[in-house]
Amino acid sequence: MATDAELMARTAAGEQSALELLFARWEGPLFGYFYRLGGHPSWIEDLVEETLVTLYRRRARYDPTRSFAPWIYGIARLVWKDHLRHRGRDLYGATSLAEVEDTPAPDALGTAQRREEGDRVRFAIQRLPMEQREAVILRHYHGLSYEEIARGVDAPLGTIKWRIHEAVRRLEVHFTREVKESAE
Numbered sequence: 001m002a003t004d005a006e007l008m009a010r011t012a013a014g015e016q017s018a019l020e021l022l023f024a025r026w027e028g029p030l031f032g033y034f035y036r037l038g039g040h041p042s043w044i045e046d047l048v049e050e051t052l053v054t055l056y057r058r059r060a061r062y063d064p065t066r067s068f069a070p071w072i073y074g075i076a077r078l079v080w081k082d083h084l085r086h087r088g089r090d091l092y093g094a095t096s097l098a099e100v101e102d103t104p105a106p107d108a109l110g111t112a113q114r115r116e117e118g119d120r121v122r123f124a125i126q127r128l129p130m131e132q133r134e135a136v137i138l139r140h141y142h143g144l145s146y147e148e149i150a151r152g153v154d155a156p157l158g159t160i161k162w163r164i165h166e167a168v169r170r171l172e173v174h175f176t177r178e179v180k181e182s183a184e
Helices: 004-012 016-037 041-057 068-087 108-126 130-141 146-153 157-183
Strands: none
Touching: 004 016, 004 068, 016 041, 016 068, 016 108, 016 130, 041 068, 068 146, 108 130, 108 157, 130 146, 130 157, 146 157
């Protein structure tokens, strides 16, 4: 299986099939990225498409000696910011996983509980400041290292570590408060 860097090199050389493989490989992760940032499902497809089109436009700028994931998420980040600037934050509310996935499950109660928990976590993450939300999503949902996140968002490594630390602290406070309120 070809690496992303190899596919980018082949794409830069004009190979259409390499571009299609990159698109197929990254469509799902980008969808998840935008969804977790708080994108409404009706807009996510356009955001993913814009990111992939931008990948194609910038194919000659990709440095194959660097990791691909921070590069593509850096592009996605710019697409997201541009979208927010043009559409406004008010379009985004907490969305449930059920709006995106309609997968039947043998254990309906367990599935409902997992969805509810997932919705609670997503809602809490969406309430974080953008920089913290983005760092947490890239680290915990997409598996990027702190260094890769720093390259992708063009921030110092120490800043990324602080953002993630602060986001985790805020999430702990949120869930502790939620538990106390439900106990009352």
